[in-house]
Amino acid sequence: MYKFKIWVVAGLCFISVVWLSSAVRPNLPNETNEPDRLPLPTDAFSRGISLHDYEVKYLFPYLEKRIYDQEGYAKKRGWVMDKMVRNTGPFINGKSYGVHPAVRIFYSPEVYRWLKNGRVGVIPDGAMIIKEMLPTPSARYEHLKKEEVDATVKEWTVMIKDSKGARDGWFWSYYGVDLPADTDSYPFDYPNSGFGNYCIRCHASAVSEFTFSSLDNILGEEGDPIQYFVDDSWQNDVTPDSTESHANLAEVLTPGSAVVGEDPVANSLFLKQFDSWEQIAYDSVRKIPSETYDHVVAPGMGTSKKSQSNQQFLTSDQCMSCHDGNGAPFGPNMLDPSSGENLSPYGEWNWSMMGLAGRDPIFFAQIESEMALQPQQSKMLMNTCFRC
Structure with a gap:
């Protein structure tokens, strides 16, 4: 009996150690035996990794390799996916009225458990929602095999739960294989990844956790995804560029396109009134960015x-x-729409x-x-x- 108690206690200790090691594992850069574990953005940034390097070394390769859908590994972790490629709005006369291109979304096990639990509580840090985006409408893919659809995916939007980074709790990112990573250099385009990005202007209206995710969309669950009207105009058109809508959202004015005035000139009346100030050369003045x-x-x-x-x-x-x-x-x-900038x-x-x-x-x-x-x-x- 005494030996039996020792073995029971030892077994419980072993189970506890295993559980704790997995539960409190730091979100550090990927280990070779865990290719699907991305570091949390805030953890990476605190270690001196720039946003550009986080994108290029970790996030974007993860998406291009489609780690979240690797046969066997994703199932072992508990990732789930949408039932089908689906539309996010109507498609009429060759034009999509969706809020995104056609999409197929993958959900990490933390997100799936939260949905199964009735959206109760808070999604833990490290959870991910990965939206694959394809040219509209979804009818293009109805008769394709999964691997054929996989080969079509060239762009993604991603949500990574990281509550230390921003009030809404998410790190947002958009990536297209033909778009270079932002180098945070002139002319300072709107970044495609970050905290508090333009994604929240729509996602802020979600009931909870800034996501519109629904079990109706997930493979193996009851219910059907929302359907939108799609006419036949797409059947004879050239496949559109699915990155167009997101490129428009983040587009900035072309450098040099703004109206450039004359060189600044000191106001003589102002200088006469405030004559206690010495004149300072313009080049030596600190400019507001x-x-x-x-x-x-x-x-x-x-x-x-x-x-x-x-x-x-x-x-x-x-x-x-x-x-x-x-x-x-x-x-x-x-x-009031009018011509001009x-x-x-x-x-x-x-x-x-x-x-x-x-x-x-x-x-x-x-x-x-x-x-x-x-x-x-x-x-x-x-x-x-x-x-x-």
């Missing part, structure tokens, strides 16, 4: 009650869902009095004085003022 896509992300919730209670979440810089004039194929929303993505806010104040050196001087006078409130002042 370009504000085309100023981006401030509401920080992650953290784990302590203190970090959660001190959040000052006032607004978002993702206004394009309603205010952009490039919302193809639907056209402008909530604005499209200032709408961030323009309505930037050209308001509050937006202009954020570019005003006097505003920054005022902030510095308040921080000097109220050092104990410096974090609150910065958070409150710069959220607007």
